[in-house]
Amino acid sequence: xxxxxxxxxxxxxxxxxxxxLVLGIPIAYWIAYAxxxxxxxxxxxxxxxxxxxxxxxxxxxxxALGSRSPLGQWWESLTGHTLAFTFEGLVIGSIVYSLPFAVxxxxxxxxxxxxxxxxxxxxxxxxxxxxxRRVVLPLSKAGLVTGFxxxxxxxxxxxxxxxxxxxxxxxxxxxxxxxxYDRVQSGEYAAANHTALVLLLVSFLVxxxxxxxxxxxxSVGPFK
Amino acid sequence: MTVFRNLAxxxxxxxxxxxxxxxxxxxxxxxxxxxxxxxxxxxxxxxxVKLTFGSSGNLTTQIRNGAPFDVFFSADEDYPQQLIAExxxxxxxxxxxxxGRLVLWVPNGVAIDVQKLGIQALLDPAVKKIAIANPxxxxxxxxxxxxxKHFGIYDQISGKLVLGENVSQAAQFVESGNAQAGLIAxxxxxxxxxxxxxxYWTVPLDAYPTLNQAAVVLSKSKQRDAARKFLGFVRGPEGxxxxxxxxxxxxxxxx
Numbered sequence: 001x002x003x004x005x006x007x008x009x010x011x012x013x014x015x016x017x018x019x020x021l022v023l024g025i026p027i028a029y030w031i032a033y034a035x036x037x038x039x040x041x042x043x044x045x046x047x048x049x050x051x052x053x054x055x056x057x058x059x060x061x062x063x064a065l066g067s068r069s070p071l072g073q074w075w076e077s078l079t080g081h082t083l084a085f086t087f088e089g090l091v092i093g094s095i096v097y098s099l100p101f102a103v104x105x106x107x108x109x110x111x112x113x114x115x116x117x118x119x120x121x122x123x124x125x126x127x128x129x130x131x132x133r134r135v136v137l138p139l140s141k142a143g144l145v146t147g148f149x150x151x152x153x154x155x156x157x158x159x160x161x162x163x164x165x166x167x168x169x170x171x172x173x174x175x176x177x178x179x180x181y182d183r184v185q186s187g188e189y190a191a192a193n194h195t196a197l198v199l200l201l202v203s204f205l206v207x208x209x210x211x212x213x214x215x216x217x218x219s220v221g222p223f224k
Numbered sequence: 225m226t227v228f229r230n231l232a233x234x235x236x237x238x239x240x241x242x243x244x245x246x247x248x249x250x251x252x253x254x255x256x257x258x259x260x261x262x263x264x265x266x267x268x269x270x271x272x273v274k275l276t277f278g279s280s281g282n283l284t285t286q287i288r289n290g291a292p293f294d295v296f297f298s299a300d301e302d303y304p305q306q307l308i309a310e311x312x313x314x315x316x317x318x319x320x321x322x323x324g325r326l327v328l329w330v331p332n333g334v335a336i337d338v339q340k341l342g343i344q345a346l347l348d349p350a351v352k353k354i355a356i357a358n359p360x361x362x363x364x365x366x367x368x369x370x371x372x373k374h375f376g377i378y379d380q381i382s383g384k385l386v387l388g389e390n391v392s393q394a395a396q397f398v399e400s401g402n403a404q405a406g407l408i409a410x411x412x413x414x415x416x417x418x419x420x421x422x423x424y425w426t427v428p429l430d431a432y433p434t435l436n437q438a439a440v441v442l443s444k445s446k447q448r449d450a451a452r453k454f455l456g457f458v459r460g461p462e463g464x465x466x467x468x469x470x471x472x473x474x475x476x477x478x479x
Contacts, residue, residue: 066402067400068400167387168388186360186361
């Protein structure tokens with residue numbers, strides 16, 4: 001079991017899901033409440049990573065953000081290195097890759113809040129920001145937890161982007177999925193099996209927490 | 225009934241058409257040379273040859289797990305030998321087609337005279353990342369690691385290493401400018417994609433264990449005859465001359 005790769009992956013998933021919590025809430029708020037005829041286009045863009053192969057993302061990180069592109073050169077002048085082969089590169093790739101897994105549950109739970117509560121809050125003198133903080137957010141707790149956990153779990157399972165841009169550096173970009181891949185390729189089935197099992201259990205645990213928290217209380221038994 | 229008969233005929237036709245093509249699994253260093261050989265073979269015989277590239281270790285794992293390949297070209301003779309020992313490859317078809325050559329390649333944008341400096345070029349501060357193939361399952365990766373140790377600079381530069389999944393990806397890392405130097409296959413340095421984009425220094429053969437490259441027909445192939453014929457073409461003058469143009473030869477000259 002490669003614990004270094006394991007903890008690296010946990011760190012990557014934690015950073016990504018935390019960033020997505022901060023970044024995803026305003027995007028989801030806008031999707032839930034904005035009235036704009038072309039809003040569906042933004043929703044389609046947010047959903048893109050669900051259908052796009054990770055190779056497309058990996059390709060862009062490597063080439064469009066590589067050292068030959070203006071964006072890549074800007075990044076290099078800022079940090080002194082390219083995005084490829086760095087932890088930050090994986091974070092940026094993973095944020096895009098897991099974006100819909102955070103934004104969609106957030107937006108769905110925001111939209112599900114009863115509008116009459118929002119009107120009541122406004123008539124009691126709350127600003128939209130106060131209403132959001134005191135009414136929408138508490139009522140959307142389940143959606144927030146779901147989005148956070150799903151983006152975490154989805155990043156745990158990321159493979160294609162990391163394989164394309166990571167460069168397989170131990171402790172930096174060798175995530176657990178890459179470690180499993182390498183072991184399978186070199187015929188170390190026992191080690192691959194061990195690691196795969198740990199990943200399976202962790203993923204199951206995370207998803208169980210999500211579904212456990214989202215469980216409707218009255219679906220537990222026949223009585224209320 | 226005629227509909228069914230026609231359908232059956234169509235299916236039969238499809239099946240026989242599919243049976244005509246052979247599938248080749250090949251080490252990533254052949255990714256430029258083999259398509260050229262396959263195209264020439266097809267123009268002469270009409271035989272379709274489908275190509276799959278990967279690291280030799282990766283392909284060996286796939287073959288062990290039942291991948292439907294007819295021929296295997298490996299960058300390291302050990303893998304076909306293992307498959308022969310496991311009764312997965314036909315021993316009498318094994319033939320060595322080249323000795324793989326490792327080169328140190330630096331893109332044009334990086335101002336290092338690699339031909340003059342040789343391996344020492346890797347110590348230049350402009351080199352922040354060095355791409356090699358993954359030593360765990362890519363023969364060129366093992367060769368690169370051995371060469372770095374041979375020259376005694378492995379510990380100095382190990383923090384700069386980035387690993388390609390196979391030697392093609394290592395070449396892509398350095399070709400795209402994301403790495404500033406790469407230990408890659410000579411065949412890639414000579415391929416059109418990289419040819420005019422950088423300079424290279426050929427790593428001397430005594431710096432790493434010889435990369436004996438060998439091809440073999442796989443025992444589970446349903447078209448062993450067609451596969452043998454294709455191997456015969458690769459061995460023949462036309463195949464050999466294309467291989468040679470990509471730096472694949474059995475000659476052990478050091479230059």
